[in-house]
Amino acid sequence: MSAHGHVDLGHTVAGWTGTGLALIGFTGAGLAVCAAWIPGIWIGLGVVAVAGAVTWLLHLAGWGKPSGPRPEADWDWRTRDTAALAGHADCLGCRVGGPRRAAAAAPRPRSAMPLPAADSST
Numbered sequence: 696m697s698a699h700g701h702v703d704l705g706h707t708v709a710g711w712t713g714t715g716l717a718l719i720g721f722t723g724a725g726l727a728v729c730a731a732w733i734p735g736i737w738i739g740l741g742v743v744a745v746a747g748a749v750t751w752l753l754h755l756a757g758w759g760k761p762s763g764p765r766p767e768a769d770w771d772w773r774t775r776d777t778a779a780l781a782g783h784a785d786c787l788g789c790r791v792g793g794p795r796r797a798a799a800a801a802p803r804p805r806s807a808m809p810l811p812a813a814d815s816s817t
Contacts, residue, residue: 706770706772707760708759708773709753709759710759712746712749712750713746713749714746715746716749716750717746717747720741720745720746721739722739723735723738723742724738725739726739751792754788754789755789756779757775758775758776759779760774760776761779761786
């Protein structure tokens with residue numbers, strides 16, 4: 696059991712791939728800074744930008760998972776999310792993915808909770 700309880704925090708193909716690429720990009724840019732090689736800095740930062748795009752595209756392809764609790768059977772990082780093709784609710788990445796996904800991923804209105812009445816006896 697983790698500090699966050701018995702939940703899966705989204706270890707996915709999209710997450711691991713993006714993290715790996717970003718680590719390579721930051722390492723390359725850092726080494727280029729140490730070597731004072733200006734083009735290397737830009738190449739490393741370009742790899743970091745590509746990491747973000749690859750992560751987003753893999754998420755849209757179903758290799759990412761929606762936020763929130765999931766059944767324990769879906770915790771394996773290699774499990775593909777078939778609902779991703781329609782878009783995840785409250786997911787910014789899905790809203791940016793096009794009009795069809797944006798409609799499915801639009802934030803849902805929350806039900807209003809009545810507040811207790813103020814005591815007017817004073």
